[in-house]
Amino acid sequence: MVKIRKPFLIANWKMHKTLGEAESFCRDFLPRVKDGGRVDIAICPPFTCLFHVKSFLASSPVKLGAQNMFWEEKGAYTGEVSPVMLVDAGCELVIIGHSERRIILGETDAMINCKVKAALQYGLLPVLCVGETLKERQEKKAKEVVRKQLQEALEGVEKTENLVIAYEPVWAIGSGLNASPEDAEEIASFIRGLLADWWDREISSRLRILYGGSVKPENISLFMQKENIDGALVGGASLDPYSFAEIVRLSVYA
């Protein structure tokens, strides 16, 4: 199958890696992904490693991303990091609305909406995460949940191609239990349909929709073979440079 959309593989390191560990990853990983022509790759380290990792990416096709941000430019927001600071550190993208932030840190759809708007305003590519819990899936509410999350996150957002959606069923994250490629494709196709209805079919057909949840070298090809899945947001398996490089390689040839 020939897809018009370029695969996008994003490493989300979550709260892992010191400066030394990040450096060691870059030294092992970057020589393995020199050809950036056929795939987009990004690494999202913790805030403390952003600037250091950027110094290794200078001559590589790999983009730098952050895992979160606040929506204001500056001010009395102790502990927060602004979009301007992320751009200053060399970021091109930012993960927004990850389920760990929604569930553990109480992030709401309204906050996520502010973050999506701020990312777009400051020239960062938002990687908007949506996905249902196990209970919601068992109650057959997955589509309803994803629709609500998307609708509220995109409230008042002008139609744009500068957006990536990551479908991450909560029960598949870090559990070793990935969604079946068929289930992931069903939701990815549903998301594309919603965006076609809300914005337009042309833009929707160009937006990249990623799958996330226990992606590893053993299963990436199965997801990439699906029509509406354009890449992956990878947690655990992105911590190892060889494993993430293999995921990148296999995503191109699926």
Ligand SMILES: O=C[C@H](O)COP(=O)(O)O
């Ligand atoms: O952001 C990444 C996702 O939460 C997936 O994490 P995981 O690959 O460890 O399941």
